[in-house]
Amino acid sequence: MTDDAPLASLRETILARNYIKEKGKVTKKEKQAVIVYCSPSGSTRHISRVAENKLEEMKIPVSMSDLGKREDMSPIFSQIREAKNNVCLFIGSPVYVSHAVPPVMKFISELPENTGAYAVPFVTWGGASSGIALYEMGTALKAKGFRLLGAAKVLALHSMMWQSESPLGESHPDAQDDKMIEEIVAGVMKKLSEKSPKEIALSDLAYQPKQVHAEMEKVTLELAKAHMPQRKVVEELCSKCGVCGEVCPVGAVSFSPFPEFGGNCILCFSCMRECPENAIKADFSPIEARIRARAEKLSERPFTKIFL
Ligand SMILES: Cc1cc2nc3c(=O)[nH]c(=O)nc-3n(C[C@H](O)[C@H](O)[C@H](O)COP(=O)(O)O)c2cc1C
Known part of the structure; x- marks a missing residue:
């Protein structure tokens, strides 16, 4: 007599991982991505577009929203709630005075909690300091129950120096920066199709020297x-x-x-x-x-x- 039980339980595990059973209908779960950013002078938008293009090339459904348009974000919240652990949120901010900008932190604070979703915070910075923006975004996302699959900081033209002859961050993001963004998108989406995607540690994002980090915390x-x-x-x-x-x-x-x-x-x-x-x-x-x-x-x- 053969024992089919282990086989049946394996089948169940594979089904649960890759398919959704709703009202008796079985459909394949789809990995998806959501990109949300704020970009008053365009560099963070550029990075978001590079990520969007890479996701499209990988045939991953992606939606993108600009917080600067001040649109209703509730459809994004519903999408994240419904897609659960099949969705990765890429959330981008410029660094202002060492922090992420207020619209980005407000958006994170309004995200639904404990949905099982994943997140990748990213920032663009103008060559002075990337500050503690990534760490603060990561902390806020984790407090909402998001699991961090990656993060990125990208050098960009300093947006207070558009009139300057030799601005900090001049001609960035460049082709090499874009390539690194494509790399992180591919890496994160690969992780997302694994059984237990490996998270990055929050401590990786606390890369400023301790003293500098503490000073940056005080200056808003x-x-x-x-x-x-x-x-x-x-x-x-x-x-x-x-x-x-x-x-x-x-x-x-x-x-x-x-x-x-x-x-x-x-x-x-x-x-x-x-x-x-x-x-x-x-x-x-x-x-x-x-x-x-x-x-x-x-x-x-x-x-x-x-x-x-
Ligand atoms: C008010 C303000 C504060 C800024 N603070 C910093 C900073 O602390 N460190 C830094 O490197 N760049 C700083 N920048 C530059 C921006 O982080 C950088 O140019 C960023 O890429 C702008 O993003 P965006 O083009 O998407 O708006 C600041 C820019 C502004 C307008």
């Missing part, structure tokens, strides 16, 4: 606001076209009748960068000198790194 974007360039609207130049309000990722611009910047402004300077009349002015020279001195002092290397 809010505190740094006082030292940031103050904007002035030149009323003779402003045509009240509204572009500054449209491009603001947090809806901080109001008009009466000229643009005014509210307290929730994240200092991305998109309003100034995108103004067709060049009517918003600010002097970046003092802050630029400080940023360059900081970059030299910290000398963070490597510029771009993937954690897999």
